[in-house]
Amino acid sequence: MKAAPDDHLKPLLGVGGTVAAGVLAGVATGFTAYRAGAPVHWAALIALPVLALAVLVARLPRATDVLWSPPLRHFSSATSPQASALAGRLAEAAVDQDRFTTRVQPRLRRLAEARLRQRHGVPDADDPRAAALLGPELHRLVTDPAAPLPDPRKLTELLENL
Incomplete structure (x- = not known):
């Protein structure tokens, strides 16, 4: 199985994991707000942006992963940092x-x-x-x-x- 060149663009989580992460973050936020004394409707209102943000973050591509650069065609003194990075x-x-x-x-x-x-x-x-x-x-x-x-x-x- 060959890795596709755009594997780094795949989201961090699948759709099911994204929904689960969003619901978990929203429920936790709503519960915390309710326990802190907010009325139920305010706790739900506060939880919605948190839920949306969690879903957005979980669907982001792996943009922070470092991509490997193509190998050098010639050797130079710059190869020793690459060896330590490897x-x-x-x-x-x-x-x-x-x-x-x-x-x-x-x-x-x-x-x-x-x-x-x-x-x-x-x-x-x-x-x-x-x-x-x-x-x-x-x-x-x-x-x-x-x-x-x-x-x-x-x-x-x-x-x-x-």
Whole structure:
């Protein structure tokens, strides 16, 4: 499964989650206002903007997520900050499956597919020959959205075998 180029534009929550978050925020605000002494109709009136804001925020795209820039075509002294940024992103991806599947896994897949095309003439990781050439662990790592990021030593070993 390839990540779409506009995955970062997907909302934070689906429609059901958005409605639930909005209702929860509205009810909590209304209840707090009522407990503070506001009449029921004022508490409901105060809760409406909070409900609307919660729905709006939950439907916003993931605009705060950092997008990866394309890799450099040549090496320079600017590559060492990128290496440390990559180490930080891998550390984040190790504890956050969503970050791994949206940021790291697509890059690993492109790397594996480039190697498959270059050395074996296999067009992509979905080709039946790719699983045999990459090995079951690496093939799962680059194709299965549920695959976790392995520990650093195992990842290094898998990438060395690539």
